[in-house]
Amino acid sequence: MMGTEVSSSPKTLIDQIVVPGDVVLDLSSMSNQTIKLGSGLRQDNDAISAMRAGKLKYSKPNKYWVESSHKRYVPRPEDHVLGIVVDSRADNFWVDIKGPQLALLPVLAFEGGTRRNIPKFEVGTLLYVRVVKTNTGMNPELSCTDASGKAAEFGPLKDGFMFETSTGLSRMLLSSPTCPVLEVLGKKLSFETAIGLNGRVWVNAAAPRTVIIVSNAVMNSETLSGTQQRIMVEKLLERISD
Amino acid sequence: MEGRLANMWRLTVNESKFVETALKSELRVDGRGLYDYRKLTIKFGKEYGSSEVQLGQTHVMGFVTAQLVQPYKDRPNEGSLSIFTEFSPMADPSFEPGRPGESAVELGRIIDRGLRESRAVDTESLCVLAGKMVWSVRIDLHILDNGGNLVDAANIAALAALMTFRRPDCTVGGENGQEVIVHTLEEREPVPLIIHHLPIAFTFGFFNKGNIVVMDPTYVEEEVMCGRMTVTVNANGDICAIQKPGEEGVSQSMILHCLRLASSRAAATTKIIREEVEAYNREKSLQKVKRHPTLAKSEVSGPIVVVKEGDKKSSNQVKAEEISVEHVERLKLSSDEVKSSSEQEAASSPSHFKGGPSSWDPYSEAMDVDSLKVSLASKESSVTKSPIKKKMNDDTGNAQKEVTEDIEKKDTAEATKQKDGEMTLKDAVKPKRKRKNKSG
């Protein structure tokens, strides 16, 4: 692990900002061990370099990835995303998940789905779905069931409001412990939300007012730190209660 | 087909339903009230006549340029104003490169109608030589980001750019009094356009079968709404243009309601624009102080022949070296006088002949931006200018002669003009016949 160049040492680069082309790890200087590379990293012979700008993350024992925030989404299996039905064909629904290609949702990929009970979705229906397969050269495949074939919470989302943010923000919203925005909002207001890893967020509540407050608070929290988020939401709620 | 599906930005059923239900309880998705406007910021570029307007997420750039051209045959003594729009594909995935689409054409036409048909810009003052040379002013509007309500943003960008635009001053001279001389920016203060009033566009979106109306719709609202109307009004409460291009019908009372809303808003928006423009002008005038030494010197070396101002300016120049602030005021004063004198001239001749004080200068065939930049950069190094100064001195001898001739010519020209002003139809035909005879 002791590289001659200090800059290439992972110890110093972890939790640091890397830009495309930065050599993150030098395999030649490493002892014989396997490492796992996540998104945003690329192997070029002995050099592991970043291909996206973001924060280099490391988790024990051997996982490395670059964390960044984008408007586009690159599908990964087992991600939960929000998709919009674009077209329905005989075998598949075409779903837009903000990825490079449209995703396919087989008409049978529902709990207890058979040829006889194919659901009908009009164009523009919002779905909470799970990414199943992402083979290169093929459109990604989606499913409205969990791995065991149960509907879980997947399926069409009725009413409410959907807005688009970045992948980074949606990851923050999903992180545990609950991020400050949702936490503070949740104490005062009751609402329902579905967050897709592709940066789409759906919010529903009894009153349209609540939906608007929550969605604007979430959208505003994009560039704020935890404390700032808290202050922002508290101010917002104060103003509204007046 | 698949490609098109993938590249289209689309609205979910949830969004469109929610926008409508929220509006029923007078709420908008971005938290605004029904008639609230988004935040408007106006910025200006370094050069004259460029503006950048940000209305919420909508971002539009305006740029005004002018060129000397032959006037249209049916309007021999009017300059022209034309508007070009560019919907760059970078602003919205639905904008396609190449020829302007329907919406781009419509946007241009709405702004064009608001500005031109209401005669907001004085096109007659853009005439240099009736029937031969007029200024053609071109407004380019570039959409940089589409966050909804492009029309209003583009209209404000156009106005802001027009108000800060300065065209180079020019005079008519030469042997036959038909030659147009364009003065470079360091030679003469460039001339602003005459803008009579500011027609400001307000766009309304109709929802729920035309029963709900909102101002300044966003991108999402534009997708949902069933109708749209743009009302162009000025601060005096005059309606300059209306565009409601079909779509859902609304009641007459609703339309009148919108008109009233728009005219109540116009004054506030006019004020914002005027304030921004004034702030910009102040900044510009501060820059001018720095530029002046070279300007003043050139004036002394090549005495400009208009006698009235000659005295004023030279005395002005002496004091100028003492206090720069005072200087600016004086400069304004003298430029005011130029205006008033030229106005007098204009008033004396009934036709719209805009000659202005004439002088003859061999160097300025056209406005040279580079030379301006150089002069700006080398304010201190006026020493290097001396050879040029000499040349100027040599020429001024000739120039003076020429100019006296000029003045005579102009007088006679004006006299004939005066006569012409009383004549009617034949007048328009005459110059053509002359030209034909020449060519024949």
Added chain:
Amino acid sequence: MQRIYSQNVPPSTPSINLRRIAAAIIGKESCEVTTMEYVNPEGLRLDGRRFNEMRQIVAEVGVVSKADGSAVFEMGNTKVIAAVYGPREIQNKSHQQKNDHALVLCEYSMAHFSTGDRRRQKNDRRSTELSLVIRQTMEACILTELLPHSQIDIFLQVLQADGGTRSACINAATLALADAGIPMRDLAVSCSAGYLNSTPLLDLNYVEDSAGGADVTVGILPKLDKVTLLQMDAKLPMETFETVFALASEGCRAIAERIREVLQENTKQLEYRRAA
């Protein structure tokens, strides 16, 4: 409202002469806009009409044999022909955006010989805008939701232009759509009005239109009493606009009445023929 005096309408005046005169007047008149007298002290306009008088309307349906519906609409010297094809299968798939509505397409063009000077370009910005405006006006009156997965084409050609072409186009399109049997909410009708010599004037002709005064074009759905189209240029104070707007709406209603008559007459004719 709609007073048509045959002696007031210049009987078959060649429109070109009229426009020549117009061009001459405009050439002179460009510097001083309102010196020209458009309404004489007796309250008569240049072509002898009163301020609230429309030009003679001649309308006929079924003039293009190939089209599913067609009409000719004349208003004084303005003459427009409209042809409607559809509802038919969508020709260009790339247009398909809304599946549950019929797609309405419209093409407005002015014949090269329609004005005094020969018109040069065909697809200029004005035509593009008018096509858009007319399409959206017609879309509002067609029950597009009844005809999903289909396309309706409206072709409009101005044969003679003497002011008020967009109104004439909308009226012609309405007649042609009715002739084609396309389901409509109401008749979309349009009329223009202007303001010259401090008088509101109904149905401007070319000379009046190019005088530089205000020009308000209104399109309404008369039975629903809704305004679909409203275009206006030049400067007008609010109150004046209201009167001009009211006058134009009044004109629309008169035209709607006339269009009804034409359609009724046509329907009767069809029935006679069937009976015979």
